[in-house]
Amino acid sequence: MADIALQALSKVYRSKVQPEGLLALNRVSLAVADHQFVCLLGPSGCGKSTVLNVLSGLDQEYDGEVRVAGAVVSHDSTHPIRLGYVFQEPRLLPWLTVRGNIEFALESVGIPKGQWRERINGWLDRVGLHDFAEVHPHELSGGMQQRTSIARAFAVDPEILLMDEPFSGLDELTARSMRELLLGIWLETRKTVVFVTHNCFEACFLADRIIVFTPRPGSIKQEFTVELDRPRNYEDPRLFDMSVKVTHFVTGGRE
Amino acid sequence: MVSLVVLLAVWQLASVAFTARYVPGPWLTFSAMWEHLSSGEIPRHFAFTMTRMLGSFAIAMAVGTVLGTLMGLYRRGEQMLDMWVMVGLTIPSLCYIIVSFMWLGLNDRGAVLAIAWTTFPSIAINIWQGVKAIDQRLIDMARVFRSSGMRRIVKVVIPQVLPYLMAAARFGLGVVWKVTVFVEVLGGSDGVGYMLNYSFQMFNMADVFAWTIFFTIIMLGIELLILKPIETRLFSWRPDIRA
Numbered sequence: 001m002a003d004i005a006l007q008a009l010s011k012v013y014r015s016k017v018q019p020e021g022l023l024a025l026n027r028v029s030l031a032v033a034d035h036q037f038v039c040l041l042g043p044s045g046c047g048k049s050t051v052l053n054v055l056s057g058l059d060q061e062y063d064g065e066v067r068v069a070g071a072v073v074s075h076d077s078t079h080p081i082r083l084g085y086v087f088q089e090p091r092l093l094p095w096l097t098v099r100g101n102i103e104f105a106l107e108s109v110g111i112p113k114g115q116w117r118e119r120i121n122g123w124l125d126r127v128g129l130h131d132f133a134e135v136h137p138h139e140l141s142g143g144m145q146q147r148t149s150i151a152r153a154f155a156v157d158p159e160i161l162l163m164d165e166p167f168s169g170l171d172e173l174t175a176r177s178m179r180e181l182l183l184g185i186w187l188e189t190r191k192t193v194v195f196v197t198h199n200c201f202e203a204c205f206l207a208d209r210i211i212v213f214t215p216r217p218g219s220i221k222q223e224f225t226v227e228l229d230r231p232r233n234y235e236d237p238r239l240f241d242m243s244v245k246v247t248h249f250v251t252g253g254r255e
Numbered sequence: 256m257v258s259l260v261v262l263l264a265v266w267q268l269a270s271v272a273f274t275a276r277y278v279p280g281p282w283l284t285f286s287a288m289w290e291h292l293s294s295g296e297i298p299r300h301f302a303f304t305m306t307r308m309l310g311s312f313a314i315a316m317a318v319g320t321v322l323g324t325l326m327g328l329y330r331r332g333e334q335m336l337d338m339w340v341m342v343g344l345t346i347p348s349l350c351y352i353i354v355s356f357m358w359l360g361l362n363d364r365g366a367v368l369a370i371a372w373t374t375f376p377s378i379a380i381n382i383w384q385g386v387k388a389i390d391q392r393l394i395d396m397a398r399v400f401r402s403s404g405m406r407r408i409v410k411v412v413i414p415q416v417l418p419y420l421m422a423a424a425r426f427g428l429g430v431v432w433k434v435t436v437f438v439e440v441l442g443g444s445d446g447v448g449y450m451l452n453y454s455f456q457m458f459n460m461a462d463v464f465a466w467t468i469f470f471t472i473i474m475l476g477i478e479l480l481i482l483k484p485i486e487t488r489l490f491s492w493r494p495d496i497r498a
Contacts, residue, residue: 056399083399091396095414095492104410108402136492156400 002069002081002159002192004032004055009064011050023217024050027064030211030220037186037193039207041200041250047218048196052162055194056083069159082109084153084191086166090145092137092152098124099133102152109156123151126185143174147181154185163195167202176234179205187230200247204239205232212250222249279461288465296450297469303446304435304470307363311370312431318371319378319423326379327386336379343376348434352441361442369438374430378423385419418493421486428482432474 009028012021025047032038040048053059054066057073066073071080092101102120111119124130127147137145146166153161167175183206186193197203203210210224224246228238263281270280279287291297322340325332348369355369389412397407439448447470454462 058395058398082401085396085399087392087396089392091392093393093411093414095490104397104402105400108397108400108406110401138492138494162399 001034003034004030004160004192004194005065005067006030006051007065007067009051009054009062009066011047011054011059011062025062026217026219028218028220032192032194032209034192035190036209037195037207038209038211039203040194040196040211040213041198041203041246042213042218042221043198043215043250046213046215048213049164050218052085052164052194052196055160056085056162081159082156084156084158084161086146086149086153086161086163088165088168090137090142090149092145092148094137097134097136098129098140098148101137101148102155105152105156111156119155119157120151123155126154127151127181143170143178146170146178150178150182150185154189154191158191161191161193163193165196165198168197168199175202180234182206183231200250201239201243204228204243204246205234210246212246224249275461277460279464283461284464284468287461288469291462291465292469297466300446300450301469301473303443304439304448307366307370307438307446308428308431308435311367311374311435312427314367314371315374315378315427315431316424319375319427320382320420322375323379323382323423324386326383327389333383340376340379340383343372344380348373348437352434352438356442361444365442366435366438370431370434373434374427377430378427381419381423381426382416385416385423388419389415417489421482421489425478425482428477432470436470 007029009025009030010023011025013024014021028047028051040051042048050059054062055068055073060073069081073080092098093104096104099120102123103116106116106119107113120133121130124133127150129144129147129151132140132144132148137148140148146169150166153163167178170178179202195203195206204226207226210226211220212222212224213219214221224242226242228236228242232239266278267280270278270283272278275283288297322336326336326340327333351372352369355372356365359365359368393411393415394407397411402410435446436448436451439446440452441448443449443452447466451463451466454460454466
């Protein structure tokens with residue numbers, strides 16, 4: 001079971017400038033079931049990325065309780081489960097090839113060396129980078145780098161996949177095809193996904209559930225359920241209606 | 256190759272114009288070099304110089320790397336050392352040399368201390384910049400994939416610092432070899448610097464030329480045959496240094 005339970009999660013950032021601290025997250029409680037695709041939607045600075053940092057164990061100073069697959073994410077260095085993470089930027093190691101970068105992740109999570117080749121080739125095929133395995137990241141376009149990062153995240157066979165605005169740095173056409181790619185892969189693998197975005201249409205296109213965050217301090221304002229069948233189609237008018245509804249809500253009816 | 260021929264021609268002309276007493280021609284210079292090479296004089300003194308260079312280079316790299324790392328990692332370290340490294344960089348190398356000789360005497364220990372002392376601040380600054388430039392986001396990526404601390408250092412941190420380490424080494428070596436000769440002129444009883452000084456006392460320009468050119472050729476050789484290939488190999492992934 002790869003479920004997630006946040007219980008009254010709060011986060012205060014302390015700095016020299018603000019010794020009393022800046023409240024980034026205010027008592028967020030959220031349960032994500034196994035195999036669910038959940039989008040966290042909200043404006044920049046509302047603390048959605050902080051939720052991912054806490055879930056991934058990168059940020060261990062918070063209040064409240066965080067359980068992943070039933071285990072508490074504690075101040076222990078090893079995370080209870082295997083994670084995939086796609087960051088906003090590709091975060092590839094520039095001195096390694098595409099293959100080398102995925103191998104780095106496979107080795108880190110402890111996947112036996114005998115499986116590397118098959119896994120890597122399989123995932124590179126899936127993301128359309130079959131011919132680029134031995135190429136260094138700087139020789140790839142931004143979209144191809146991000147596809148490498150997606151292949152890396154899936155290749156470790158994660159129980160939970162965390163994605164932090166992974167397509168926001170790409171042009172819209174590339175982002176579109178990447179969303180379709182992601183949805184295709186997700187349909188086959190059915191990982192639990194927590195996907196952070198500020199793009200309402202993207203959230204509607206991808207998610208089962210959309211959790212809307214308030215501006216800072218971030219808290220849950222509203223939840224939407226997207227009841228559209230998969231595979232979803234960009235041209236679907238119901239998707240468009242849903243997106244309008246969510247956008248309207250997020251912007252407070254100002255559009 | 257053409258530039259080399261032109262250089263030799265200009266050199267020969269200058270020799271004719273200013274007489275061989277002031278500008279000994281290529282022939283005279285290289286026969287002097289050959290003479291000292293075959294007599295074993297050049298290899299012997301060169302070995303002394305090399306030993307001092309490598310010893311002090313190793314010390315300077317070690318001290319510079321430790322200080323630079325401390326400065327890059329800890330704000331306290333930066334505050335404490337920043338100013339002093341700058342001071343260290345500003346003080347003329349002659350002062351270090353004199354102080355070292357007065358402390359330790361006109362011997363190898365004094366020489367090595369002087370050279371290392373002159374060199375380590377610039378190495379520390381290079382390493383400091385390198386450590387500060389480490390991309391935390393890549394380290395976080397490695398942590399998310401549950402990479403162990405040791406693997407993070409070896410596979411994520413060190414490769415990022417390596418270009419700076421390499422730059423520090425090349426820069427440091429450049430300083431070391433200049434200062435070493437200088438130290439030997441001032442207080443040596445052997446080494447390339449001492450022989451240069453000796454030739455100067457004798458007003459033997461051909462010998463001065465011979466020693467200088469030999470030394471330069473060796474240093475260029477180290478640069479081109481050792482450092483450059485290492486760098487090309489290490490950083491072949493970088494788009495800008497395709498050799």
